[in-house]
Amino acid sequence: xxAYVFWHRxxxxxxxxxxxxxxxxxxKALGHTSSVFRLASAPWAPAGPCYEDWYLVQDSxxxxxxxxxxxxxxxxNPHDVAAAHAVWGAAGLYQLRLGEATVxxxxxxxxxxxxxxxxxxxxxxxxxxxxxITPAMLWQxxxxxxxxxxxxxLSSRSVDLMDIVQDATYIALDPVVTN
Numbered sequence: 001x002x003a004y005v006f007w008h009r010x011x012x013x014x015x016x017x018x019x020x021x022x023x024x025x026x027x028k029a030l031g032h033t034s035s036v037f038r039l040a041s042a043p044w045a046p047a048g049p050c051y052e053d054w055y056l057v058q059d060s061x062x063x064x065x066x067x068x069x070x071x072x073x074x075x076x077n078p079h080d081v082a083a084a085h086a087v088w089g090a091a092g093l094y095q096l097r098l099g100e101a102t103v104x105x106x107x108x109x110x111x112x113x114x115x116x117x118x119x120x121x122x123x124x125x126x127x128x129x130x131x132x133i134t135p136a137m138l139w140q141x142x143x144x145x146x147x148x149x150x151x152x153x154l155s156s157r158s159v160d161l162m163d164i165v166q167d168a169t170y171i172a173l174d175p176v177v178t179n
Contacts, residue, residue, distance in 0.1 A: 001096040002057050003103065003139060004066070007042060007146070008089040009050040016049075019085050020176050023051065026078040027177045030070060032056075035104045037173035042111075044147040046088055051176065054103045060093075060142075090146030098128050099137030104178035106137075106154035110161050112168040113150050126164045127153065134159055 010019035020038075027034050033056045042050055057066055071079050114123060127138050136155035141148065149169070153161060161168055 001101045002059060002062075002142065003094045003096070003101070004055040004057065004063065004091065005094055005148075005152075006053040006055070006089060006091045007039075007045050007050055007148075008053070008086045009045065009048070010085050011087040014085040019051075019082075022078070022082040022085050023053075024177055026070075026075070026082040027053075027179060029075040029078040032066060032069070032179070034177065034179050035106070035175065036177035037106075038176050039171055039173065042171060043169055044090065050088075052109075052173070053177075056101055056103065063093075090148070092141055092145050092148045093143040094139035094152060095142045097138045097140045098124060099131035099135060101137060102135070103137075103154060104175075105156045107173050107175070108155050108158045109171045109173055110153040110155075110159065110165075110168050111149040111151065111171065112153070112161065112165040115164075115166050123164070127161075130159060130161075 023036050027036060035054045037052045039050050039052055041048060055066060057063060069075060130136060131138060134155045134157065136153060136159060139152045139154065141150045153159065
C-alpha cells in the first residue's frame, strides 16, 4: 500500500470556507480513497496553515491512473477550481510499513527521520507494538518529491515517540475530507 501525500495552501485572497468547499467537491468527484487534513503548520511548508491530502493506492502502477482521473472527465472542473485557489504545493510518496491503512481515522501525525545508528528492523520492533495498541500506522517515504521527513506515524490519538525517535515534529490533524 502506498500513499501519495500532497501539501498545499490557499492563496491569501481565498477564504478558508471557499477553499475547503472546493477541496470537498474535488474529492467527491474523484471518488478515490483519500483524506484531507487542515494543519496549523508544517515545518516544510511556508509559514502558516496548510492542508495535507492522502491518496491511497495499491502500488506505484496506480499513480498514473489516479493522476489521469484527477484532471479528466467530470473531475476536471472540480480539480481546476481547487487548483486555482492554491498558491503552493509539495508532495511525497510513502509506503505503509506497519499497521493498517486507516488514514481517515488519523488525528495526529509524528514526522521524523530514522535515528542515527538505528537499524530499520530495530525501528520496526520498537514501533510495531505501538501500532497495534494505539491503533496507528507507520509510513516510510519511498520517493523524495519534497522536503518532508522519512517517516510519518499516524494515529487516532496523540502518541509520544521521544523514547524512540529524536527531533520529531508533532502535528494535529483536523479532518476536512475523509473518504
